[in-house]
Amino acid sequence: MTEFRGITPPLLEGAAEVHEGDAYDLLDKLPAESVDLIITSPPYWGLRTYGLDHNEEILRDWEREGGSKEEAPSYDWYRLNGGCLGLEPLPEWYVSNLVEIFQRGASALKPGGSIWVNIGDTYFARWSSIRFDGRQGLGDNPRMRRKTPMGGFRQEKQLLMIPARFAIAMQNQRWILRNDLIWEKRNVPPRPEKDRLRLAHEHFYHFVKRPKEGRPKYYYDMSAVEEGARDVVRVNVSAGSDGHSATFPVGLIEPRILSSCPPGGLVLDPFCGTGRSLAVAIKNGRRGLGFEITSKFSTSARANAMDLRFATEVPDKADAAGQAEMQSHLF
Numbered sequence: 461m462t463e464f465r466g467i468t469p470p471l472l473e474g475a476a477e478v479h480e481g482d483a484y485d486l487l488d489k490l491p492a493e494s495v496d497l498i499i500t501s502p503p504y505w506g507l508r509t510y511g512l513d514h515n516e517e518i519l520r521d522w523e524r525e526g527g528s529k530e531e532a533p534s535y536d537w538y539r540l541n542g543g544c545l546g547l548e549p550l551p552e553w554y555v556s557n558l559v560e561i562f563q564r565g566a567s568a569l570k571p572g573g574s575i576w577v578n579i580g581d582t583y584f585a586r587w588s589s590i591r592f593d594g595r596q597g598l599g600d601n602p603r604m605r606r607k608t609p610m611g612g613f614r615q616e617k618q619l620l621m622i623p624a625r626f627a628i629a630m631q632n633q634r635w636i637l638r639n640d641l642i643w644e645k646r647n648v649p650p651r652p653e654k655d656r657l658r659l660a661h662e663h664f665y666h667f668v669k670r671p672k673e674g675r676p677k678y679y680y681d682m683s684a685v686e687e688g689a690r691d692v693v694r695v696n697v698s699a700g701s702d703g704h705s706a707t708f709p710v711g712l713i714e715p716r717i718l719s720s721c722p723p724g725g726l727v728l729d730p731f732c733g734t735g736r737s738l739a740v741a742i743k744n745g746r747r748g749l750g751f752e753i754t755s756k757f758s759t760s761a762r763a764n765a766m767d768l769r770f771a772t773e774v775p776d777k778a779d780a781a782g783q784a785e786m787q788s789h790l791f
């Protein structure tokens with residue numbers, strides 16, 4: 461019998477559950493070695509508030525307590541002092557928070573389990589605008605301006621390389637990085653900048669556990685990945701759903717769920733938003749567990765998880781043409 465720590469994941473195939481709360485707290489409540497696959501997309505740094513209240517004075521509060529910019533506080537201190545994940549005053553603090561949260565899930569992941577994390581990058585600006593919603597700081601959504609301290613690599617117009625910093629920080633915590641899958645997004649909107657190319661990709665990192673001895677061994681069904689099994693996939697950005705602008709496209713996550721979680725296994729999305737990963741897991745005979753901090757999205761996720769239509773996205777014409785074009789370069 462595994463020790464009960466607060467959450468019993470759904471046991472029946474085809475069942476899903478969504479818990480409302482902070483992933484940091486909920487991950488700690490899972491039974492040891494109960495999860496086959498963690499697949500998720502956390503809030504990216506400095507882009508959106510998701511309607512959450514954030515303490516913009518938190519750096520000053522930290523320094524008043526004797527902390528320094530260079531040394532990130534613990535996530536527990538950060539959120540107790542009004543900090544929201546993704547709105548850290550410095551990108552270094554974001555990376556530190558994110559890694560700390562994933563570490564809380566380590567014991568719940570089976571030794572042969574996988575973590576897939578989708579994460580995008582941000583350009584530095586001393587004065588940046590944060591939208592309440594919307595992609596990559598674009599759109600007509602209401603926004604707020606905020607000032608971020610400059611210094612070191614934090615310089616005007618700098619591409620911050622946050623995904624890479626996150627991946628390296630995870631490696632330093634013993635995770636083994638198996639793939640840096642590039643998600644190429646064909647349908648990104650045009651940008652006003654005249655001195656750089658459009659950011660049209662995001663990273664999808666695959667981590668597995670490092671065993672005490674020997675080489676890592678984990679579940680992987682190679683027959684379920686995209687044709688050609690390459691680490692670049694071209695999938696259009698999904699139209700948002702339920703007021704969420706960062707919904708996972710089915711075509712991006714379905715091959716990951718099929719290849720990295722055995723049939724009947726448990727798929728956990730600790731930042732589940734509208735619950736697309738859970739719906740795709742259920743559609744494919746896996747079990748689903750989602751965590752989400754806002755009640756708005758956790759309510760949508762609960763409804764969407766069992767909705768077959770939500771788990772099925774018909775690729776639009778641009779997407780299908782893109783895939784065909786890419787295949788023609790491959791073979």
Ligand SMILES: C[S@@+](CC[C@H](N)C(=O)[O-])C[C@H]1O[C@@H](n2cnc3c(N)ncnc32)[C@H](O)[C@@H]1O
Binds near residue numbers: 501737
């Ligand atoms: C990038 S979105 C995920 C979207 C999701 N992949 C989908 O398909 O809808 C990140 C989500 O994490 C939620 N979130 C932010 N901080 C959180 C936290 N500490 N714990 C749990 N969820 C959190 C946000 O409300 C948001 O819905």
